Amino acid sequence: MKICRGLVSSIDVTHRCNLSCKHCYFRLQKHFSELGDDEWVERVKWLIGEYGTRLLIILGGEPLLRRDLCIKLNGLLPIWLVTNGTLPIPEVKGRVFVSIDGTEQIHDWIRGRGTYRVIVSNIDELSMPYTVTTVLNAVNYKCMPDLVDEWVRRGAESFWVSLHTPPPYDIVLRGRQREECINMLRKLTSEYGSDVMWFTDYMLDSMLRGDLTDMCGCRRLVVSLDPMGRVKVPCEMAGQDCSMCGLHIAHLLTGVIRGDADTINLALRIMGGVLGG
Template sequence: MVDLIYGRGITDLLREMPFYISIFKKMTAYKLFHIKQPMYGSVDVNNVCNLHCTHCYWWLNRKEERDITVEDWRKIIKEKFNKQHIFVTTLVGGEPTLRSDIIELFCKEMPKRICVVTNATFPLKRYDGLYFYWVSMDGTEEVHDRIRGKGSYAKTRKNILDYISGPDRNGKPAWKDIWITMTINSQNYMTVEDLAEEWRGKINKIGFQFHTPFAKGDPLMLPFGELRNSVVDKLIALKKKYPNYIVNPISQMSLMKGNWGGVGTTPVDCPSWAILSLDHMGRVKQPCCIGSADPKSMKPICEECGLGCYSILVAQGIRGN
């Protein structure tokens, strides 16, 4: 099957035409009447993770709370996602693969519209309705382990290779289910090219974004300036060299050289409204998918945002407030 748009073939595009029509209507309503309607989704399916990565936003606002049930999520999917014609939804956590029952539910209720972001330190399960796995990797092995813990890279690598060595899924080879995502920060920026080359030919695509700080002066933030510009230029060169492998469009990567998102902790150009973001209790997160439902929680610095999920919308002409 030929992949035409972000891993979707002709059959996929024809089947999903009602969703593309819905997105077009929502974009038109926003541009003409400033009506904001979410088009995509992001869900924290659980409140636990087996790793404690040095750059992870999730731990900053975590509270000891129980996850809601599968039946609770079934109601939320019906009332908030399907009723609003949400297209692709990304499942995060915590570590979402620890709640395979919730992943299974989303894949059943929203078939081929579900992405799962995972550290892949656990074996990757084959879900019939899965769109693809976003596997988080933070550079080559030494750097990755420095950020995520000793031995984590080897576990992730083994689980990816085990998955792609398996049989086809829904008529597609298993390697097409695996996309890698790398969050670039001050500890790993020098490995972007090596990571891309290491996995080329083994997995489907690789995407890049930059670390978003929650406090000014965060040492993990790669500051705007000459060094960051050089990293972006390397990514653009990779895109030109491997246009079907690097998922980020050049227009999006170019935005990452400076502030595209907002002022302080307030979204301005960032279309945070376009992604319905819920936490593990089904509550709406603010100001975006890495925020929190608690108004007193720490907030991301929008003017230093490096998130890919919103900047790609800006690059496509979908803007914020």
């Protein structure tokens, strides 16, 4: 399977956010301004022309602080809209990802008091399928089975789960805890299937090791732009510790580059054929 750099791109559409989560990598990057609507449209057209981008991951900050722009960009190509879920969520062509980092009490401890209830109410108003995205760390990983059970019952279609990539280091999963977490994810994947829990054995083994170094699929395949429209190096998570990387898409795309058949198959399923065959 051939896959070119930039078929998948990501943009930090804003440097602003209405939350202040304990594990946030984005705030550590210290962005202070952002492109205007027309400038972003031009920048995305450039991605399409230069790299053949066919899937745009819209991140922030909180992208729905620029709701109209998100909708405008979705007129150009399919998007994955990644939101903290605290603002009304529009329907898009592509996928909606809502960040939920634990059962109610733990989620609120990480993301701010009362945020869980607001998300539930915004999701109740959403009429398209959605994916829950979760970042596991030493504080929240044990609640993952309850989180999955609750959100499958609430109607979530799938789960996009990463492990926290430091800094900050105090909540990173290491040693026995990391093993325990990966074993739990393996069990959940076998129970619900990989269309719900987006993992393969290759990816879980890779996440256990953490270190992707130069083979990182994200670094090699995804073009990421900061709020000013500049290319981020080496990846969206610029400044994080590659030796302890837990980013789901990094392990997914590394499996693709390495030719793992199950991981290629999963990537094709969740990216809706964007990667080609």
